[in-house]
Amino acid sequence: QSALTQPASVSGSPGQSITISCTGTISDVGGYDYVSWYQQHPGKAPKLMIYDVTKRPSGVSDRFSGSKSGNTASLTISGLQAEDEADYSCCSYAGSSTYVFGTGTKVTVL
Amino acid sequence: EVQLVESGGGLVQPGGSLRLSCAASGFIFRSYWMHWVRQVPGERLVWVSRINADGSETSYADSVKGRFTISRDNAKNTLFLQMNSLRADDTAVYYCARDGSLPDYWGQGTLVTVSS
Numbered sequence: 001q002s003a004l005t006q007p008a009s010v011s012g013s014p015g016q017s018i019t020i021s022c023t024g025t026i027s028d029v030g031g032y033d034y035v036s037w038y039q040q041h042p043g044k045a046p047k048l049m050i051y052d053v054t055k056r057p058s059g060v061s062d063r064f065s066g067s068k069s070g071n072t073a074s075l076t077i078s079g080l081q082a083e084d085e086a087d088y089s090c091c092s093y094a095g096s097s098t099y100v101f102g103t104g105t106k107v108t109v110l
Numbered sequence: 111e112v113q114l115v116e117s118g119g120g121l122v123q124p125g126g127s128l129r130l131s132c133a134a135s136g137f138i139f140r141s142y143w144m145h146w147v148r149q150v151p152g153e154r155l156v157w158v159s160r161i162n163a164d165g166s167e168t169s170y171a172d173s174v175k176g177r178f179t180i181s182r183d184n185a186k187n188t189l190f191l192q193m194n195s196l197r198a199d200d201t202a203v204y205y206c207a208r209d210g211s212l213p214d215y216w217g218q219g220t221l222v223t224v225s226s
Contacts, residue, residue: 089154099160
């Protein structure tokens with residue numbers, strides 16, 4: 001149950017687009033279309049931003065989008081805003097009723 | 111509105127036990143699988159355990175298997191995590207989360223500190 005690999009930090013200027021990667025294996029990310037992304041502000045609970053690789057929950061801005069290629073899932077934030085500054089984590093189903101989270105990425109808005 | 115409220119955290123000595131609770135409201139609790147996820151402040155989220163809707167199936171991370179037990183009381187809309195043989199590396203904020211293919215709604219968490 002090794003963690004999925006994410007970049008430690010990603011930054012961008014307001015209005016720009018950034019992409020966060022989440023790399024696993026065929027046993028997790030590559031093997032199932034069950035990848036979710038969470039936004040977490042300091043001291044707060046995670047908030048679901050993307051589920052089932054590409055789906056966006058009601059109320060989440062369409063500036064957030066998800067995709068997957070092989071063993072790597074990605075979260076793209078377009079039109080970056082100051083409020084997007086937070087930690088982002090991916091999660092994948094890993095088979096045998098187990099789940100695995102990513103190492104987490106700190107997004108900084110310059 | 112979906113609400114999940116954890117309780118039961120606190121300071122416990124190594125080798126001790128603690129039982130966490132998660133009170134659910136705003137959705138049909140008995141219809142959903144549920145998770146426990148933990149996070150050392152400043153570190154990554156770590157999946158701990160999952161239980162199916164009627165409580166008949168459970169799964170655990172290797173790090174807690176044999177020490178932690180997840181259960182639920184659908185009549186009281188409550189999820190539990192019994193934690194035994196606690197170790198220092200179990201220190202974390204423990205979140206309960208509803209399953210919507212993966213965790214979707216989360217509680218605010220309860221802090222468990224294992225220290226002598």
